[in-house]
Each structure stands twice: as structure tokens, then as C-alpha cells.
Amino acid sequence: MADEKFKITIDGIPVEVAPGTTILNAARQIGGDIVPPAMCYYSTLEGSGGKCRTCLVKVSKGSEKDPRPMPKLVASCRTTVMDGMEVQNITSPDVLDARKGVVEMLLINHPLDCPVCDQAGECKLQDLSYEHGLAETRYAFKRRTFERIDIGDKIQLHMNRCILCYRCVFVADQLTEKREHGIIHRGDHAEISTFIENALDSDFIGNVIDVCPVGALTDKTFRFKSRVWFSKPVDAHRDCPTCSGKVTLWYKGEEVLRVTGRKDEYNEVKEFICDTCRFEKKKTADWVLEEPTPVSKQSVIDANHYGIFNPPPVIKENTRLQEANEEQLARTERLK
Numbered sequence: 001m002a003d004e005k006f007k008i009t010i011d012g013i014p015v016e017v018a019p020g021t022t023i024l025n026a027a028r029q030i031g032g033d034i035v036p037p038a039m040c041y042y043s044t045l046e047g048s049g050g051k052c053r054t055c056l057v058k059v060s061k062g063s064e065k066d067p068r069p070m071p072k073l074v075a076s077c078r079t080t081v082m083d084g085m086e087v088q089n090i091t092s093p094d095v096l097d098a099r100k101g102v103v104e105m106l107l108i109n110h111p112l113d114c115p116v117c118d119q120a121g122e123c124k125l126q127d128l129s130y131e132h133g134l135a136e137t138r139y140a141f142k143r144r145t146f147e148r149i150d151i152g153d154k155i156q157l158h159m160n161r162c163i164l165c166y167r168c169v170f171v172a173d174q175l176t177e178k179r180e181h182g183i184i185h186r187g188d189h190a191e192i193s194t195f196i197e198n199a200l201d202s203d204f205i206g207n208v209i210d211v212c213p214v215g216a217l218t219d220k221t222f223r224f225k226s227r228v229w230f231s232k233p234v235d236a237h238r239d240c241p242t243c244s245g246k247v248t249l250w251y252k253g254e255e256v257l258r259v260t261g262r263k264d265e266y267n268e269v270k271e272f273i274c275d276t277c278r279f280e281k282k283k284t285a286d287w288v289l290e291e292p293t294p295v296s297k298q299s300v301i302d303a304n305h306y307g308i309f310n311p312p313p314v315i316k317e318n319t320r321l322q323e324a325n326e327e328q329l330a331r332t333e334r335l336k
């Protein structure tokens with residue numbers, strides 16, 4: 001049964017995937033606008049997902065054998081497909097509404113300090129708020145605030161911005177040898193802790209910077225040096241004894257401002273890099289340059305051109321779905 005495939009549809013688009021595939025990964029096989037956003041799932045980190053709820057979708061038909069819809073929206077990063085399943089993402093007004101609520105929730109404690117945050121321009125929460133956020137907050141209480149903490153001499157934790165996605169905890173747990181870092185307390189008291197603020201020194205701990213979807217963990221060697229859209233990313237490699245040595249160099253003029261792992265279209269690092277490559281090799285002479293890094297049209301790094309919503313055929317043919325996606329369709333018209 002190794003070749004068995006389940007046939008499902010997502011927003012009316014059919015796809016065949018192996019049993020055990022999650023709805024999110026099935027959607028990624030189709031690609032484009034129907035892929036749910038994911039703030040906590042990270043395909044290479046075991047156990048990730050299920051924390052942020054940004055990837056909620058509607059299962060309007062459970063399977064061929066049991067066509068009943070699922071009673072509630074489900075987290076697509078944690079729900080596996082069944083044969084004959086029908087899923088709605090951007091074609092479901094319920095999903096879009098719930099996503100707005102999730103974004104509002106994530107922004108309750110998140111400071112609006114994008115103008116001074118190093119992550120601005122490549123922050124997934126910023127993108128999400130742009131797509132689904134409200135113009136104003138309804139939250140009237142005091143936000144949580146924390147002192148900034150240095151995690152070693154190269155990484156800074158700015159807990160105010162953390163959305164508790166757990167990705168950095170999984171990196172510390174799965175990529176480094178001694179984990180001294182986790183989440184303590186619960187509910188709105190939960191926070192990232194480095195166990196009595198122990199510095200995390202390990203060859204791979206710098207990857208927490210790359211996996212953090214917001215600006216909570218930043219590279220101290222790059223802090224406040226440049227807005228990302230003023231820098232030019234270039235793929236490069238070196239013969240590194242510790243990691244693959246395949247990185248992206250971020251240039252401003254002739255200076256390498258920072259080194260990061262190479263990321264895919266879902267903002268996930270393709271290969272984790274070591275701290276020597278990340279923090280200590282900042283001269284062009286250290287690297288063999290390859291080519292300019294391909295940058296998504298949706299990124300501000302790509303000359304401020306936001307991507308255009310490409311309505312799947314199912315929306316074009318259905319007036320009810322057109323009404324449900326009115327906002328996105330109107331934005332597409334404005335950007336044309």
C-alpha cells in the first residue's frame with residue numbers, strides 16, 4: 001500500500017497526497033493563495049504546530065466514508081487528510097473571520113514597534129496583520145512587558161514581541177546538545193526562559209533567530225544596522241566542517257551586514273547553519289558567491305511590490321464566494 005493516495009480538494013482544487021499528510025502540507029503541494037498561513041508549524045522541527053491557530057480551516061466533508069463535516073474549524077498543520085475530504089480555506093467566510101480573530105488575539109500583547117524592529121519587512125505577524133488584521137485594537141488593558149534579555153553575546157530576546165510559537169524551544173531541544181531554554185508559567189504569564197538566564201552556547205543556537213516568526217529573537221550583530229529592504233540578499237557557500245555552509249549573505253553596499261540560513265517560500269530555513277558561519281564569517285572573502293537570492297514578490301525586499309491575490313477558479317464561478325472574498329478581490333483590483 002506504499003503508493004496509496006488520498007484524493008482531497010482544498011478550495012475546490014483537487015490534489016492527491018499520501019495518507020498521513022496534513023491538510024497544510026497537502027495545500028502546500030498545490031501552492032499559492034490557498035495555503036493557510038502558519039506561525040508555529042515548521043516542517044523540520046518535530047512536534048511543531050498546533051499552538052497559534054492561524055492555520056485554521058473548515059472541513060466541509062470529512063471523508064468519502066463519512067461525509068459529515070467536522071463540527072469546528074481545525075488546525076490544518078495538525079489534522080491529517082482522509083480520502084474524499086473537502087477542505088475550505090480562503091473560500092470559507094468562517095475561516096476568514098476566525099483568522100481575523102486569531103490575528104487580533106496574537107496582537108493583544110504584541111507591541112506595534114515595527115518602525116524600530118529589526119524583523120520589520122520579513123515578519124510573518126506583520127504580513128498576517130496586513131492581510132487579516134483590524135485597523136484598530138479593541139483591547140483596553142495594559143499589555144505584558146518584559147525586560148530585554150541577552151542570550152549569550154550574539155542573541156537578544158525581546159519577550160514583549162514573542163507569540164509563544166515554541167519554535168525556538170524546539171530548535172534548542174532538537175539542534176543543540178544541552179537545552180537550557182523553554183517556556184515557563186502558563187496562560188498570559190507564559191514566557192521564554194533560559195533557566196536563570198544561562199547563556200545558550202552551542203554551535204547551532206543562532207538558528208533560533210531564523211525560526212522566530214516575529215522580532216522576539218534578534219541577531220545582536222545586526223541589530224539596528226539597516227532595514228532589511230535596504231539590504232541585498234545573495235546566496236553563498238563555504239566549506240564548513242560543522243554545517244552545510246549554504247547561507248544567504250545580506251549586503252549593504254560592499255559590507256555583509258548579516259548571515260542567515262536560506263529560506264524557502266514558506267519562510268522555513270532549508271538547511272540550518274552553524275554559529276561560526278552566522279556570526280563570524282562576515283567578509284566576502286570568506287564565501288563563494290552564487291547568485292542573488294530569489295525574493296518573493298510579496299516581500300518588501302522585492303521593491304515594495306505586494307503580491308496580488310490570485311482567486312482560484314472556484315471563486316470566479318461562485319457569487320457567494322466572491323462576496324466572502326470581497327475585501328481581497330478589491331485589494332487585487334487596487335494593486336493591478
Ligand code: SF4
Pocket residue numbers: 161162163164165166167168169192208211212213214216217
Ligand atoms: S521567541 Fe520567537 S521563536 Fe521563540 S516562542 Fe517566541 S515567537 Fe516563537
Ligand code: FES
Pocket residue numbers: 037038039040041049050051052053054055056075076077078
Ligand atoms: S501553524 Fe497550525 S496552529 Fe500554528
